[in-house]
Amino acid sequence: MGFEIKICGLKTPEALDAALAAGADLVGFVHFPKSPRHVTWEAAPRLAAQVRGLALKVALVVDADDALLADVIAALDPDLLQLHGHETVERVAQIRARFGRPVMKALPVAVRADLAPVSDYAAVADRLLFDAKPVPGALLPGGNGRVFDWALIRGLDAGRPVMLSGGLDAGNVVEAIAATGVDGVDVSSGVETAPGVKSPEKIQAFIAAARRARDIAAPCSNLSPKAQAS
Numbered sequence: 001m002g003f004e005i006k007i008c009g010l011k012t013p014e015a016l017d018a019a020l021a022a023g024a025d026l027v028g029f030v031h032f033p034k035s036p037r038h039v040t041w042e043a044a045p046r047l048a049a050q051v052r053g054l055a056l057k058v059a060l061v062v063d064a065d066d067a068l069l070a071d072v073i074a075a076l077d078p079d080l081l082q083l084h085g086h087e088t089v090e091r092v093a094q095i096r097a098r099f100g101r102p103v104m105k106a107l108p109v110a111v112r113a114d115l116a117p118v119s120d121y122a123a124v125a126d127r128l129l130f131d132a133k134p135v136p137g138a139l140l141p142g143g144n145g146r147v148f149d150w151a152l153i154r155g156l157d158a159g160r161p162v163m164l165s166g167g168l169d170a171g172n173v174v175e176a177i178a179a180t181g182v183d184g185v186d187v188s189s190g191v192e193t194a195p196g197v198k199s200p201e202k203i204q205a206f207i208a209a210a211r212r213a214r215d216i217a218a219p220c221s222n223l224s225p226k227a228q229a230s
């Protein structure tokens, strides 16, 4: 798996088109009704069909029960389930076994102690996503545009591919990649003009910047992220 760039919170055909045209490796669809990025049941199958294998489809859920997961999987046919709630290690393992889809567990990070469960989650998840811990009482568990201290995960060997998110944008993603050495980056609010409103220009700029950083980290490779992943 090569370095990967994920654009999350896509809910319109135009925004999805922009992410695919710019070369996103993963595109994320949020199922969380309180979110301004929530994808309706009506829109989900159409968005999923629009991807046409150009990127991996990621279905983001928060503490979903089996019935909801089954519905989300039926609607999106995702390549990856992103678990962005308080799912326990046991629940992550159960979801992976029960639904037969690769799983990325999001872990909220604010202080070093938040990394204590990394090895337990790495044992049951296919990937890990480090995101900034929301402030107490926040409406959303992610997609808050908050940055955490990247030094906390510098050089961390989780034994699984690791993505970084939380307050990334075209202006800081190069530094974030250099500071952490992660396997991929994930962005939502940093490519928006307002909560839930994606900007094609910001998506394009983010992906171009992240690619530049990847190429600095791996100067011998001319391959696209997708080609490296294959």
Ligand SMILES: O=C(O)c1ccccc1NCC(=O)[C@H](O)[C@H](O)COP(=O)(O)O
Pocket (backbone or CB within 6 Å): 008, 009, 030, 032, 035, 036, 037, 038, 060, 062, 084, 131, 140, 141, 142, 143, 144, 145, 146, 165, 166, 167, 168, 186, 187, 188, 189, 190
């Ligand atoms: O984006 C949301 O509205 C959302 C709702 C519920 C759970 C997670 C959510 N977003 C997660 C992400 O988009 C990313 O994985 C990550 O948190 C990056 O967000 P941002 O800081 O806005 O770039």
